[in-house]
Amino acid sequence: xxxxxxxxxxxxxxxxxxxxxxxxxxxxxxxxxxxxxxxxxxxxxxxxxxxxxxxxxxxxxxxxxxxxxxxxxxxxxxxxxxxxxxxxxxxxxxxxxxxxxxxxxxxxxxxxx
Amino acid sequence: xxxxxxxxxxxxxxxxxxxxxxxxxxxxxxxxxxxxxxxxxxxxxxxxxxxxxxxxxxxxxxxxxxxxxxxxxxxxxxxxxxxxxxxxxxxxxxxxxxxxxxxxxxxxxxxx
Numbered sequence: 088x089x090x091x092x093x094x095x096x097x098x099x100x101x102x103x104x105x106x107x108x109x110x111x112x113x114x115x116x117x118x119x120x121x122x123x124x125x126x127x128x129x130x131x132x133x134x135x136x137x138x139x140x141x142x143x144x145x146x147x148x149x150x151x152x153x154x155x156x157x158x159x160x161x162x163x164x165x166x167x168x169x170x171x172x173x174x175x176x177x178x179x180x181x182x183x184x185x186x187x188x189x190x191x192x193x194x195x196x197x198x199x200x
Numbered sequence: 201x202x203x204x205x206x207x208x209x210x211x212x213x214x215x216x217x218x219x220x221x222x223x224x225x226x227x228x229x230x231x232x233x234x235x236x237x238x239x240x241x242x243x244x245x246x247x248x249x250x251x252x253x254x255x256x257x258x259x260x261x262x263x264x265x266x267x268x269x270x271x272x273x274x275x276x277x278x279x280x281x282x283x284x285x286x287x288x289x290x291x292x293x294x295x296x297x298x299x300x301x302x303x304x305x306x307x308x309x310x311x312x
Contacts, residue, residue, distance in 0.1 A: 114241065118298050127208065129304040130244070137298075145299070146240060147308060177243055181298045191243035 091113040091192035093178050097197045100168045108163040108195050110178030116157065118181035119161040120145075121153060123174040130177065136161055168199045203227075204291050206303035214311050219276040221306050223289030227271070233265055233272045234289040234300065244288055248274060279310040 132145030136155040178192040203226040236244035250263040289303040
């Protein structure tokens with residue numbers, strides 16, 4: 088996970104609470120992504136950002152908002168958490184032209200009661 | 201809806217055997233194909249990428265791609281218990297802003 092950090096590692100919320108998941112990179116790459124991973128469902132893209140100041144919806148954006156205020160950070164916000172948002176959340180970044188792959192952060196395990 | 205399908209397993213093989221993992225995809229214009237390994241409780245890590253039809257070998261790993269059949273596979277030779285993990289197939293289509301579509305993963309167990 089060198090170069091991609093996520094906070095917090097674990098979080099428990101009650102239904103209706105809000106929180107922001109933070110992702111930061113020190114690799115100076117443009118494209119960043121937020122995924123959720125549920126048992127038997129693989130990784131599903133929530134939102135992505137091709138560059139600073141731009142964001143686009145992925146496969147499952149409902150209930151989430153994102154912010155890419157600078158190149159280094161990409162945050163994911165749950166305004167009113169629901170039990171269906173219990174999941175493991177991964178931030179990823181694209182390695183650029185030289186390294187055509189995505190690198191994943193360590194993940195945040197979120198439980199919504 | 202672009203789909204990537206994998207047999208969820210679990211797949212069990214004895215130590216030293218060849219493990220064969222398969223993946224099919226629905227989007228005919230897909231350009232790039234990746235295999236990620238994910239240990240329990242950890243994040244996915246890239247182990248192979250393949251872009252052209254045929255085989256690509258890297259150590260004990262061989263990726264195979266057949267675009268006509270829309271099929272990509274991963275062979276692990278001389279399987280070791282440390283290979284026990286979930287293997288995720290990922291596909292990127294042209295013009296998709298570097299987005300990847302992931303399969304649900306195949307859980308592999310290598311028995312000592």
